[in-house]
Amino acid sequence: MHERLSFYIPRSSTLHQLNPLTKVTLTFTLIILAFFSPWYWTAPLLAVGVILPLSALGQVLRPYLSAAARLVLPAVAFIFVMQSLFLPGGQTVLVRLWLLEVTVESLSAAFLTTTRIFAMVSAFILFLLTTHPSHLMSDLTRRKLPAAFAYVIISTLQIIPQMQAKAQTIMDAQRARGLDTESGFIRRVQALTPLVGPLVFGSLVEVEERAIAIEARGFSSTRPKTSLHEIPDTPRDRAIRWVLLALIVLTFASKLWLS
Amino acid sequence: MSSVGSTSAPVQTTGRTGLVGSVRRDFNTMTWVLMPVAIAINVAIGQIVLALKLPVYLDSIGTVLVGVLCGPWAGALTGLLSNLIWGIALDPNALPWFPVAAAIGATAGICAKFGLFKNWWKTAISGFLIAIVAAIISAPIAVLVYGGITASGSSMITAFLLQTGQGLYTSVFSTNFLVEPVDKISTALLAFAIIEGLSARYLARFPRPENAALGAQADRRTQLLIAVGIVIILFLVDAFIIVNLISD
Amino acid sequence: MAVLNLRNVTYTYPLTDAPVLKNVSLQVEEGEFVAVIGPNGAGKSTLCYAIAGFIPHFYKGELTGTVEVEGVDVRQTTLSERVLQAGLVFQNPFSQITGAKYTVYEEIAFGLENTGVPPDEMHRRIGQVMRLTGITDLAERSPYALSGGQQQRVALASILVMEPKILVLDEPTSQLDPIGAREVFAVIKALSEQGRTVVMVEHKVEWVAAFADRVIALDGGEIVLEGTPRQVLSAVELAGRGFGLSRYTLAAHEAEKQGLWPRGEPLPVTLAEAVAGFGRRGGKA
Numbered sequence: 176m177h178e179r180l181s182f183y184i185p186r187s188s189t190l191h192q193l194n195p196l197t198k199v200t201l202t203f204t205l206i207i208l209a210f211f212s213p214w215y216w217t218a219p220l221l222a223v224g225v226i227l228p229l230s231a232l233g234q235v236l237r238p239y240l241s242a243a244a245r246l247v248l249p250a251v252a253f254i255f256v257m258q259s260l261f262l263p264g265g266q267t268v269l270v271r272l273w274l275l276e277v278t279v280e281s282l283s284a285a286f287l288t289t290t291r292i293f294a295m296v297s298a299f300i301l302f303l304l305t306t307h308p309s310h311l312m313s314d315l316t317r318r319k320l321p322a323a324f325a326y327v328i329i330s331t332l333q334i335i336p337q338m339q340a341k342a343q344t345i346m347d348a349q350r351a352r353g354l355d356t357e358s359g360f361i362r363r364v365q366a367l368t369p370l371v372g373p374l375v376f377g378s379l380v381e382v383e384e385r386a387i388a389i390e391a392r393g394f395s396s397t398r399p400k401t402s403l404h405e406i407p408d409t410p411r412d413r414a415i416r417w418v419l420l421a422l423i424v425l426t427f428a429s430k431l432w433l434s
Numbered sequence: 435m436s437s438v439g440s441t442s443a444p445v446q447t448t449g450r451t452g453l454v455g456s457v458r459r460d461f462n463t464m465t466w467v468l469m470p471v472a473i474a475i476n477v478a479i480g481q482i483v484l485a486l487k488l489p490v491y492l493d494s495i496g497t498v499l500v501g502v503l504c505g506p507w508a509g510a511l512t513g514l515l516s517n518l519i520w521g522i523a524l525d526p527n528a529l530p531w532f533p534v535a536a537a538i539g540a541t542a543g544i545c546a547k548f549g550l551f552k553n554w555w556k557t558a559i560s561g562f563l564i565a566i567v568a569a570i571i572s573a574p575i576a577v578l579v580y581g582g583i584t585a586s587g588s589s590m591i592t593a594f595l596l597q598t599g600q601g602l603y604t605s606v607f608s609t610n611f612l613v614e615p616v617d618k619i620s621t622a623l624l625a626f627a628i629i630e631g632l633s634a635r636y637l638a639r640f641p642r643p644e645n646a647a648l649g650a651q652a653d654r655r656t657q658l659l660i661a662v663g664i665v666i667i668l669f670l671v672d673a674f675i676i677v678n679l680i681s682d
Numbered sequence: 683m684a685v686l687n688l689r690n691v692t693y694t695y696p697l698t699d700a701p702v703l704k705n706v707s708l709q710v711e712e713g714e715f716v717a718v719i720g721p722n723g724a725g726k727s728t729l730c731y732a733i734a735g736f737i738p739h740f741y742k743g744e745l746t747g748t749v750e751v752e753g754v755d756v757r758q759t760t761l762s763e764r765v766l767q768a769g770l771v772f773q774n775p776f777s778q779i780t781g782a783k784y785t786v787y788e789e790i791a792f793g794l795e796n797t798g799v800p801p802d803e804m805h806r807r808i809g810q811v812m813r814l815t816g817i818t819d820l821a822e823r824s825p826y827a828l829s830g831g832q833q834q835r836v837a838l839a840s841i842l843v844m845e846p847k848i849l850v851l852d853e854p855t856s857q858l859d860p861i862g863a864r865e866v867f868a869v870i871k872a873l874s875e876q877g878r879t880v881v882m883v884e885h886k887v888e889w890v891a892a893f894a895d896r897v898i899a900l901d902g903g904e905i906v907l908e909g910t911p912r913q914v915l916s917a918v919e920l921a922g923r924g925f926g927l928s929r930y931t932l933a934a935h936e937a938e939k940q941g942l943w944p945r946g947e948p949l950p951v952t953l954a955e956a957v958a959g960f961g962r963r964g965g966k967a
Contacts, residue, residue, distance in 0.1 A: 180523045210579075250527045250585040257583045261593035263602075275597070288581040296526040303522060309784055322796065323466045330781030331470035331519050333826065338474040342482055370482055375628055378471045383639060384777035386467040387736060391770045392780065392793035392840060394463055396762035399798050403791040403805075463740075470781065638696055 180332045182242065182303035190233035190301075194412040195311040196318065202302040204419040209294035211426050213433045215283075218290035226297045235304040239297075242304070247296045251289045258285035308332055314406040322400050326389070338378065345370050460505030460543075464639045468504065472496030473516040477524065490617040493520075497535060498542040498564070498625040502551050503640040506543025513539035530579045534572045541567045542622070546645035551626060553647060554661035561622030562615055562668045569610035576606050588613045595680070604679050611676050619665060683753060685847055685879050686710035686733060686768075691747035693728060693737055702728045704903040705747070710848070713877045717890040717911070720900035721924025726883040729900065730772070730852040732756070733881060735764030752847055766797065769846035773853045775833035778840075779825045786828075786836055787812075787821040793844045811843040815869050831862020838869060849873065851882040885926045887915050891951040899925060916949035930956035 185191075190198070205226065209218040230239035260272070262281035270277040312325035349369065473496055480493030497516055501509025513535030521529030545551060545560035576584050576592075582602050583589045588609050595605035629637070629646045637643040686709065693703040702725045710716050720726050731737045738745045739761035749756040751767045772778070783789040787808060794804045812818045815835040820828065825836055834854060841849070851870065855863035867889055874880055874893050884890050890897060890911060897914040899907040901923065907914050914920070918935050921927050930950045937943040943959060950956040 182523075246526055254580060254583060254585055254589075257589055257593055258581055261583060261596050262581065263596050263599075284581055288579075292527075292580070296529075299522065299526055299529070309788070323461070326780070326782045327466060327469045327515060328519065329783070331473045331515065332523065333781050333784075334470050334474045335477050335519070335523065337826070338478040339481065342478045346482065346485070371479060371624065372631075374478055375475055376631060378474065379468075379628075379632065381774075381777045382464060382467050382471055383636065384772070384774055385781070386463045386639070387740065387770070387772070388778040388837075389467065389780055389792075390463055390736070390740060390761055391734065391765050393762050393765060393796035393844070394466075395760075396796050396798075397760075398762075398796075401795055401798050401800060401804075403788060403795060403801060405801065635695070635697060 180335050181308055182238075182300065183307050184235055184238055184304050185307075186234040186305070188232060188234040188305070190229065190235075190305040193305075193415070194406060194408045195306050195314045196408070197412040197415050198302050198306050199311075200416050200419045202298045204422055205298040206295045207423050208426055209291045209298075211430050213430055215287065218287070218294040222290065222294045222297055226294065226301055230301055230304070233301065233305045235301070238304055239301060242300045243293075243297055246300070247293055251293050254292070255285045255289045258288060310404070310406055313402050313404055314408075316400060317402055317406070323394075326394070334378075338374065341374055341377070342370065345373060456505075457507045460508040460641055462641055465500070465504045465508050465641060468500060468640070469508070469512050469515065472500045472512050473519060475499070476516045477520060480520075490620055492617065492621055492624070494535065494538050494618075494621050495624050495628070497539040498621055499628060501539045501542030502546040502625065502629065502645050503637065503642060504543070505642050506540040506547070508641070509539025509541075509543040510536040511539070513537070527585045530575050531572060533575065534568050537567050537571045538564055538618070542625075546642070549645075551622075551629070551645055551647075554623065554626065554657045555664040557622050557626040558619055558661050558664045558668065561619030562672075564622060565614035565618035565672075566611075568618060569607065569614045572610055573603060573606045576610075577602060582606055600680060608676050608679050611672055611679070615668065615672050619668070623661075684709040685712045685752060686881070687748070687750040687753075688732070689748045689750075691732060691745070691749060693732060693746075694744045695728075695741060696743045702903050703732065706900075706903070706905055707747075708898065708905070710879060710881060712847075712879050714895050715874045715878075715880045715882070715893055716896045716898060717894035718881065718883045718898045718900055719885070719887065719890065719914075719925050720883075723902075724900040724924075725903040726900055727772075727852050728903075730770060730850045730881070730883060733848065733850050734768045734770040735759070735761050736770070739764070762797075765846070766844055767846055768848040768850055769841035769844060770850045770852065771834070771837050771841050771854050772851075773857045775830045775837060775857065778837040779833060784824060785822050786817065786825055789825045789836060790840045790843050793840055797844065807843050807845070808839075811839045814842065814872065815839040816865070829862060830858045831865040834858060834862065834866050835869060838866070842873075848879045848881060851880065851884075853883050853885065856885065887926050887928045887931075888952050891915055891928075901925075911951065912948060915951045918949070928952070934959060 205221055209221055227236075227239075230236045233239075259277045259282050260275045262284050267279040268276045269279060269282065308329055312320075312329055316322055316325050475496035476493050479495055480491060483490060483492045494513065494516075497509060497513040500512040514532050517528055517532035517535040521527070521532075541564045542551075542560065545563055550556045550560040550563075576582055582596070582605065583592055591609040591612060592605045595608055596602070600608070632646075634643075637646050688706055688708040691703055691706045692701050694701045706725075706729065708716075718726050718729060728737065731741060732745070732749050733751070735756050737743065738756070745757075751764065754767075756764060780789060780792050783792055790808050790811065791804050794807065799807070809818075812821060815838050817832065817835050817839060820832060820836070825833065828836065838854070854870070855866050858866065863886075870880070870882070871893060882890075882894075894911050897907075897909065897911050898905055899914055899917075899920055907917055907920065915927060916931050921932055921935060928951055930953055934943045934949045934956060937960075938945075938949070943949075944962050947959055947962070950959050
């Protein structure tokens with residue numbers, strides 16, 4: 176009846192047991208390495224040699240591959256083709272298509288960009304597959320993230336599917352009245368109005384009531400917050416975070432040194 | 435005789451002056467409850483527009499709404515979170531663009547502070563300003579993260595411009611200046627339409643109800659005509675900018 | 683000392699001129715169950731907001747008079763402290779779901795987390811409150827995957843868990859189907875039997891008659907009548923003014939005009955009383 180907007184898959188893997196902050200740090204380290212490492216082949220190596228094995232370690236190999244294929248590959252393929260064909264300034268022409276040419280330079284630039292993006296998005300996907308949103312928020316709140324932020328993020332994740340369902344209902348009703356997503360431009364623009372109204376105003380009306388409801392639960396209280404669940408932060412977590420931090424520093428240092 | 439004020443501020447002694455005060459003022463309980471709804475509006479309308487295959491994004495209406503009703507800081511945060519959540523939950527290609535989304539919210543809030551959301555034609559101007567800001571801030575991201583050619587359809591335009599010998603930044607800026615105004619002016623106008631449909635009593639609950647036009651509008655027809663006129667002028671200005679960029 | 687003490691309370695919402703509450707004075711002792719009835723626009727919800735502190739802290743506007751809970755006037759305290767003394771549950775079960783939690787158990791904990799209750803105490807209180815509201819088996823469900831009646835019981839639980847002195851209920855069953863309404867009333871009945879102090883706005887006068895120690899009739903922002911359920915709910919001057927006097931009352935009133943109701947017999951509120959009354963009439967002839 177309701178959906179959760181979340182990649183999370185419950186497992187009892189090593190990755191799942193790591194503290195959420197550790198996993199956040201890992202994700203950012205991977206992204207920084209992919210984008211700032213001076214070595215050309217960093218990103219693809221990370222994607223295949225680090226993230227993929229980690230997904231197996233996290234017992235989410237299948238979901239990871241499926242999410243990567245569904246979400247990342249299309250965009251990345253598009254960018255690769257576009258960049259290979261259109262990036263200017265290349266010398267060594269490999270292929271000539273009509274007015275466009277694929278050069279070694281544009282190909283290698285395209286490869287660099289796309290592998291970096293692939294690595295970045297994969298890192299995020301892995302993180303989301305192994306981290307429950309409320310655990311992440313609980314932990315961050317314990318580390319002094321304002322409770323209001325946690326509130327906003329989780330309730331957004333829950334409200335979006337509801338809004339999407341509402342939008343779908345309204346769109347279906349419109350289709351029953353003859354709206355065709357293939358029909359003319361003006362028709363489609365007109366279709367927007369009856370969709371936006373009920374969707375938007377209905378949800379705005381609830382805002383005041385919900386504000387009262389959360390105030391009635393002490394939302395604005397200035398007392399120090401506590402948490403129902405304590406997410407463990409082990410020495411292993413801390414050690415891993417220090418190592419990751421060192422890697423980040425090393426990456427930036429080597430980038431500076433080599434430039 | 436009756437008093438209006440921002441809501442649910444406990445009897446507190448912390449100041450509302452200065453920078454911190456200005457940030458604080460943007461955020462009351464209604465702001466925090468509005469933000470998820472605004473982000474969901476961004477997503478829902480953005481996805482409907484995709485389904486209807488219209489040549490716009492319209493994925494920042496909620497962000498602009500928060501910027502106007504709550505202030506620039508709240509608008510910026512809404513944009514930021516909206517992008518992050520969209521990127522995390524729906525399409526990871528949205529992630530690198532969060533500074534743009536934040537800038538959109540902030541700009542909307544600042545325009546609103548100067549009264550630029552009080553009628554149709556002023557809102558159109560705000561939309562244009564938001565478009566300029568969005569165009570400028572998304573350019574470096576497109577270049578640094580994507581090498582200039584992003585995953586969106588508009589990169590075809592960039593590609594074309596690159597082929598005709600334009601510089602990288604010129605191509606990216608021109609593409610943005612072509613694409614953003616239509617989208618952001620429509621966004622601003624839609625946000626204005628939404629605010630118009632809310633009662634003064636309801637708006638008073640938010641931190642900055644004074645940004646909305648309370649009280650009767652002057653003749654609607656004239657308003658809309660002026661707005662159309664302004665939009666045409668804005669598009670001419672835009673074309674001028676693009677032509678100048680390209681011929682440099 | 684009265685746990686709730688309103689003295690000469692007059693309140694006007696912002697941007698309006700007419701006061702919604704006019705010189706209202708009300709005292710509620712600990713353990714009392716007070717029902718508030720009245721037509722739409724009488725100021726019943728406003729009264730609830732005033733008790734729970736939302737007036738003036740959330741709604742601003744002009745408030746004169748004093749609203750004291752446990753001796754503390756509302757202006758002497760903050761909203762987030764006041765709600766710990768007077769908990770509010772209102773009509774719409776859906777908008778009382780915070781959205782910030784994925785399970786009912788965590789949803790109930792929300793208020794406790796906000797107000798700094800230690801985790802062990804949280805678990806103890808949540809278990810207790812779930813038993814009270816009959817939702818223990820819903821603990822791991824999403825709050826969104828529940829019926830209206832279940833959601834309203836979760837809302838009740840989420841407020842009760844904060845252990846307020848007074849429970850303020852603003853038409854808690856008006857948006858529920860009959861089954862949901864019955865579930866919620868069962869919980870309220872249990873609470874009242876436990877000696878909770880309850881102020882409840884309610885339209886279903888038969889229920890009011892069954893639970894309330896005292897009934898307040900509010901109209902146009904003023905208290906027009908106050909007394910036991912028997913007294914207030916059979917007061918004919920309230921008929922036809924939107925107070926929701928039960929059809930049994932109104933039927934017996936009409937019957938009395940025609941000499942068909944036993945003279946001097948108080949008007950019935952429930953079906954049982956009506957049957958009994960009309961039955962006695964038959965005996966007297």
